[in-house]
Amino acid sequence: MSEDMQRDAIDCATQALEKYNIESDVGSILLYIKEEFDKKYYPAWHxxxxxxxxxxxxxxxxxxxxFHLGQEAILLFKCG
Structure with missing residues (x-):
């Protein structure tokens, strides 16, 4: 992944973790990251x-x- 995309992934995950509670709303975190990458880098990201x-x-x-942010590991990849 390019350095720019790596920075975008880390920034996007940071925003999602700040916006949603990891313990009670992990689905919103996943969807936020996926949809942001689908918009910026075209589908289909997982x-x-x-x-x-x-x-x-x-x-x-x-x-x-x-990558890791605090105790959370984030795996982001594109299929197709």
Whole structure:
């Protein structure tokens, strides 16, 4: 993923985590990140947020990022 897209992903996730409560509204966080990336970089983006998950994906590294914000891990990738 380009450095600009990486910055956008981190900024977008930060905004989502500030806007919604991770404990009670994780669905809104996921949807916020996904929809922002779908708008900016065209569909179809997928997002996983959590403290402990083990993904098994074969990503296109140009459209994939996994990072931590605090205790939350965010995986964002594009299919199709």
């Amino acid at each position: 997002c996983i947020v959590g403290k402990d998950f083990r993904p098994c994906v074969t990503p296109d590294m140009e459209r994939y990022i996994c």
